[in-house]
Amino acid sequence: MKKITLILVAAVALASCESRQKAIAGTPTTGKLNTRQMAAAKSLYENSCGKCHVLHAPSEYTAEKWKSIIDWMAPRAKLDEQQKQQVFQYVSAHASDAPAG
Numbered sequence: 001m002k003k004i005t006l007i008l009v010a011a012v013a014l015a016s017c018e019s020r021q022k023a024i025a026g027t028p029t030t031g032k033l034n035t036r037q038m039a040a041a042k043s044l045y046e047n048s049c050g051k052c053h054v055l056h057a058p059s060e061y062t063a064e065k066w067k068s069i070i071d072w073m074a075p076r077a078k079l080d081e082q083q084k085q086q087v088f089q090y091v092s093a094h095a096s097d098a099p100a101g
């Protein structure tokens with residue numbers, strides 16, 4: 001439920017920014033990033049988050065755990081708010097379903 005709300009909020013935000021490009025942006029049917037956006041988010045993650053330590057696999061943590069990790073690590077990786085969201089979208093799309101620990 002939470003996830004769906006988040007996705008809806010993101011979709012509305014996107015739609016309002018890109019209303020003039022509606023035809024291009026389309027609506028991702030899965031509610032996730034489209035393939036191109038996902039590829040960009042993946043490389044952002046790989047380039048920003050593997051500098052100081054090995055890159056953690058998205059499946060190592062749940063989406064919820066990732067949220068606090070990204071809040072924690074984004075300043076270290078010098079991500080702006082949008083990049084932070086992008087990285088979070090990427091890892092949460094591949095996150096573990098099981099509660100951590």
Ligand code: HEC
Binds near residue numbers: 048056074077079
């Ligand atoms: C400037 C260096 C640096 C960058 C850049 C960085 N990290 Fe880290 N990260 C650390 C350090 C240091 C630790 C070990 C924990 C600590 O001592 O604060 C850590 C720990 C972690 C952990 C393990 C947390 C745990 O609970 O054990 C994860 C997952 C992680 N980082 C993810 C990320 C992600 C995602 C990014 C990109 C947004 C990122 N890191 C960017 C320095 C960095």
